[in-house]
Amino acid sequence: MLSAVFATLVAATAIAVHAQSGVANCDREYTVQENDFCDKISAAQNVSTFQLAEVNKAVIDPLCDNLHEGEVICLGVEGQDCTTVHVIAEGEFCFEIAGNAGISLDTLLANNPNVNSDCSNIGVGEVLCTANVTIPYTPSTAA
Numbered sequence: 001m002l003s004a005v006f007a008t009l010v011a012a013t014a015i016a017v018h019a020q021s022g023v024a025n026c027d028r029e030y031t032v033q034e035n036d037f038c039d040k041i042s043a044a045q046n047v048s049t050f051q052l053a054e055v056n057k058a059v060i061d062p063l064c065d066n067l068h069e070g071e072v073i074c075l076g077v078e079g080q081d082c083t084t085v086h087v088i089a090e091g092e093f094c095f096e097i098a099g100n101a102g103i104s105l106d107t108l109l110a111n112n113p114n115v116n117s118d119c120s121n122i123g124v125g126e127v128l129c130t131a132n133v134t135i136p137y138t139p140s141t142a143a
């Protein structure tokens with residue numbers, strides 16, 4: 001039992017050491033380019049606005065104005081990586097985005113915890129996870 005715990009710790013440490021982003025169990029890493037901003041990266045790399053912010057909350061501030069060219073960030077953590085996304089266009093609402101993706105509104109809202117229940121706080125260019133399964137995001141411990 002104890003050796004199994006130890007083996008897990010060693011494995012986790014090894015992954016963390018090799019991950020340039022510093023995020024444990026990172027599934028996908030990305031090197032920030034000149035003139036990148038969060039939603040641009042999200043749209044180009046198939047990662048939701050929520051997931052990009054959540055995974056990198058230790059290094060990217062809430063306004064996403066502290067990205068550095070050459071910085072390596074993590075796009076998704078193993079087992080919690082939504083790669084099916086939709087970039088919000090002018091005039092779109094959650095109901096139709098969900099419908100077009102063939103998913104329920106509940107699934108859309110569950111996978112995008114940054115969106116409020118009446119979907120009134122989304123904006124053009126933001127990226128939503130439109131996966132047809134619920135991504136088991138670890139509940140945030142941040143206040």
Ligand SMILES: *[C@@H]1O[C@H](CO)[C@@H](O)[C@H](O)[C@H]1NC(C)=O
Binds near residue numbers: 044045046
């Ligand atoms: C993003 O998803 C689209 C649609 O599935 C795909 O064509 C594209 O290659 C993906 N891009 C990346 C960087 O994964």
Ligand SMILES: *[C@@H]1O[C@H](CO)[C@@H](O)[C@H](O)[C@H]1NC(C)=O
Binds near residue numbers: 084132133
């Ligand atoms: C969910 O999406 C995946 C990949 O996009 C697809 O292969 C699968 O058939 C879908 N499942 C359902 C129940 O729609």
